[in-house]
Amino acid sequence: MTTDGRRGWADAQRQDEARDWLVGRLAAAGRRVTGPVEARVRPWSLVWRVPTDAGPVWFKANNPGTVHEAGLLAVLAELAPDHLLAPIAVDAARGWSLLPDGGASLRELVGGQPDLDHWEHALTAYAALQRAVAQRVEGLLALGVPDHRPERLPALLSDLLDDWESLRIGADGGLSTETYDRLRAELPAYADRCRRLAEIGVPATIQHDDLHDGNIFATPAGGYRFFDWGDASVAHPFGTLLVTLRSIRYASEREPGDPVLTRLRDAYLEPWTDAYDRATLVEAARLAVNVTTVSRALSWRRSLDTADPARAEYAEAVPGWLAELLTPDEV
Structure with a gap:
């Protein structure tokens, strides 16, 4: 079956x-x-x-x-x-x-208030996981894990822009025709950003795509275990920062570019400094956060591939995330 x-x-x-x-x-x-x-x-x-x-x-x-x-x-x-x-x-x-049972989530452990020391250690552990998996991405793709590597994203965006039903063009909660036209016009520049991101050469690996403190178990020994991988894809690892830094920013009521968020970004990037200089890693992070808005829209479209009428409650997620491509986060 x-x-x-x-x-x-x-x-x-x-x-x-x-x-x-x-x-x-x-x-x-x-x-x-x-x-x-x-x-x-x-x-x-x-x-x-x-x-x-x-x-x-x-x-x-x-x-x-x-x-x-x-x-x-x-x-x-x-x-x-x-x-x-x-x-x-x-x-x-x-x-x-x-x-x-995995015990308490990081969110439960800290009572909903972002604990930056916890996050620093959790992001370092997550980066170690991604690096351990990078050599096995072909096996993950064979399992059916979606392929959101940078070189694939422009075609996926083009396909998504043809899906008027998911984007709900002109409907309440959908893309306006003006935003849709801007996204169409953005395709060449988006492809250029994806090309540059791929050229930097950080290997693709598993990318959780919804990594926040509710999806991390904090173990009694001080370690971290990551769960709820339904949105995951094989992608540029740094795309993780889109949801992770945004969730921390909202929970701690900080502005984009806050030094605390920069500290967490750098803690996450640190494991890759053995092969890349920091300026290159920061460039890759900024590119990855931008292109990953398309990955988020695609993951929501997959999640809502059901006849369950409850899907209507979440229908704005696909056009909402896609529109974010035009207003990238600062990292």
Whole structure:
């Protein structure tokens, strides 16, 4: 059976199939379910918190646009075991994964207030993960992880600009015709920026694309584990900074270009200074943050590839992120 997210998780047969699978995988791991599951349903996934006799576990079922996450988790846990939870089980074809509980997220640990020391260490750990994975990107692409490498992005942007349904041209919450025309006119310059970013030569690797403090576990030993990889792609690593620095900026009520954000950017870039001078890395970061707005629009389009009527709540995300290409963040 392959993933059929369009049936929706209100479908009783689909829920029974998932319960049978997770009960069987837990039994193989020497665990049993001890109570009712707690469910969270989004257009792109179903998540169950499952109580067991050895503590809670988490079941996630991805819909078609993010189905690659399950197989990706298994590979990342193998390549960077210090930075991911090892899955109890995965069914890559169906997009199902079963994970142990990771404890407190970084957001929960710091009470929603950005802790810059934590972030400095977390970003260094995340960079180490990306470097460890860089030699295996062809295997990730074979799993179905989207290819958002700089040399691919101009064609992907052109394709996205042809998707009037997703961009909702002229509709409430969609792109205005003026913004759409500006984006069309921006294509050659965008291709030039992507070309320059590729020329710098920082190897493509896994790029989380939604790395904020709610998607990081802080371990008791002081380490960090990263989760929720449904938006991930094979891309320029520095594209991560788009969401990460923006989330920190908003949470700490700082302005773009604040020295604190520069400090965190530099902490993240530090692991690459063995091969590139800092000025080149900063140039690459600025380019990557700009071109990654297209990656974010594409990830939202994949996430909303479902008949679930709840998708309408998030429909503005695709045109919203694409319009950000015209007003790049300062990093």
